[in-house]
Amino acid sequence: MGKLRFVAVVLLLLLNGCKKDERVLEDLGMVQTSSYDLLENKKLKVVSSVPVIDPDSPVHRELLTAESDSIKEARLLFSRQTDLLVVSGQLRDTLFGTTLAQAGIGDHIDTLLRDPSTALGVRVTIVEGDAGELLSKNFKPHSDTGRYITHLLEKESVSNSIPTTTLYEFSRDYNDDGIDAAAPIVKDAGTKVNIEGIALFKMDKYVMKIPAEDGIIFALFREDLNQGEMTVNLGEENGKPVIVMYSSLSSKRKVKVHKLGEGRFKADISISVQGSVLEYTGEEKLSDPGTRHKLEEEISKSVTDTAQEIIRQMQQVKTDALGIGRYVRNSLSYREWTSLNWREVYPQIEVECHAKVIIKDYGKYS
Incomplete structure (x- = not known):
């Protein structure tokens, strides 16, 4: 009987505790x-x-x-x-x-x-x-x-x-x-x-x-990607806009810094992108390897040109959101880096973007 009374008391305390927690949450x-x-x-x-x-x-x-x-x-x-x-x-x-x-x-x-x-x-x-x-x-x-x-x-x-x-x-x-x-x-x-x-x-x-439309370009040159979508406007063909919708893309980025002396640097940012063409409004046949290669080159040029313009604007306002400074820092000694006014040097460095785009597949397009 004593054990039953003890169990009843414990259950009562647990129920009271749950009720108290419920009130606190509310x-x-x-x-x-x-x-x-x-x-x-x-x-x-x-x-x-x-x-x-x-x-x-x-x-x-x-x-x-x-x-x-x-x-x-x-x-x-x-x-x-x-x-x-x-x-x-x-x-x-x-x-x-x-x-x-x-x-x-x-x-x-x-x-x-x-x-x-x-x-x-x-x-x-x-x-x-x-x-x-x-x-x-x-x-x-x-x-x-x-x-x-x-x-x-x-x-x-x-x-x-x-x-x-x-x-x-x-x-x-x-x-x-x-x-x-x-x-x-x-x-x-x-x-x-x-x-x-x-x-x-x-x-x-x-x-x-x-x-927003250039956000994916910025992302490609900022870090490696495992997923993404990109729409590229390649101009007009016979009065009709040529649009390529690039999906399931993955990319790798490499940054090389060259010291030119006297606080001058050059940075090469290279990306390799591959993905699938979900939409293509041009008149060429994607089943033709030559056409696909030409399209890859056109997309690569468009991506490169957009990236170069983004970096030009970034250098004007002195924001290094791509992290080029990290690679410059890694190429210098601690004393060289701390004596370098990176915020003032950054707008003057030469930055070249390189994009290589590969079409993995093109779905049902002929």
Whole structure:
């Protein structure tokens, strides 16, 4: 009888404990997406989206807004607006408005990373315009704009048209003197959210945008790829545009640095790309080996020309988001590298891009 009474007491305690945990969970405001904007008075506008877990609630999220001097202060202000205990352990995305990104986000990235409850894999995204306004807006049929943006970024990053930039990756590149960070850009397009391209940074400041259609070209010259899609416009033929849709591509990148003396360098970036042609609007027959070889050369030239223009623009604004500085650094001694003002040398170096494109297969095209 005594054993039965003991077991009953233990079960009662366990049930009470489960009930207590349930109440605690319901009292938590688990932030999933936060936005940050710089106001004219130099204060920070922070908007956080907290999912509403009540299935009977007519709304699916609660928005918390605060103007503060720091991210940590904003969280304290949030506590005065809700009956929930606001926590950031479920944070998935951070959205930075254009004005703040141009002013610099390094300190804010560092603040987020110092929070032990914030995961290193939280995404960093730039919003063209006001990030808070975008996060606060509702886009039908999506009930939660934060999740909508998360899924959009995840889908696009699979094809490598935009980088998957996390807090850790941004901080790593920001603190590396041989490469600059990059992050995806999104924009409110009225009835939906659009991927606008890639934001390139000089240190922690947003200085240049690569259009979405050129995102894959940037990715090919930044790192090796195992998956991706690329559309190439080869001009017109008999008044008709010639478009090639290149899919299932994989690539390898090689960078060689040549020291020319007196702080002068030349960098050769070579990529080898192979993939499948899913669409071809030209009039040639892809079954002919000569035609395929000619098409490979035309695609290679188009990719090379686009890459050269991207690098020219990058050198103008002094952003080394391709990481050429890493290879220059590896070719020098520590003393030579530390005495070199890479930020000033970089715009003057000669960079040559080389692309070799191979068509693995062309499906049912004749």
